Amino acid sequence: MRSHCPACGLVLDPYRADDAPAYFTIFAVGHIVVPLVLVFERYANQPALWVHAVLWLPLSVLMALILLPRIKGAVIALLWAHRIGAPKPTPDSLDLSP
Numbered sequence: 001m002r003s004h005c006p007a008c009g010l011v012l013d014p015y016r017a018d019d020a021p022a023y024f025t026i027f028a029v030g031h032i033v034v035p036l037v038l039v040f041e042r043y044a045n046q047p048a049l050w051v052h053a054v055l056w057l058p059l060s061v062l063m064a065l066i067l068l069p070r071i072k073g074a075v076i077a078l079l080w081a082h083r084i085g086a087p088k089p090t091p092d093s094l095d096l097s098p
């Protein structure tokens with residue numbers, strides 16, 4: 001992720017999406033691909049497993065590659081909109097001496 005927005009210069013470092021984009025991407029791709037697999041299995045007269053592998057593996061990877069950056073952008077935008085940013089540690093905050 002970039003540290004600054006190239007358009008407005010907003011500092012993006014405090015907004016850490018962590019695993020949320022991957023989770024939402026898996027959730028979306030799964031809810032699209034699994035019904036397609038089931039419908040195909042039902043109406044294509046139970047095709048061989050290699051047909052499923054050739055169809056659904058590339059589709060799943062392609063959808064994940066398309067969706068992941070957009071979902072990550074949306075998660076970071078939500079974090080920014082709700083002002084949920086992890087404060088960056090400063091030398092003063094790390095000083096634990098009494």
Ligand SMILES: [Zn+2]
Binds near residue numbers: 005006
């Ligand atoms: Zn911006």
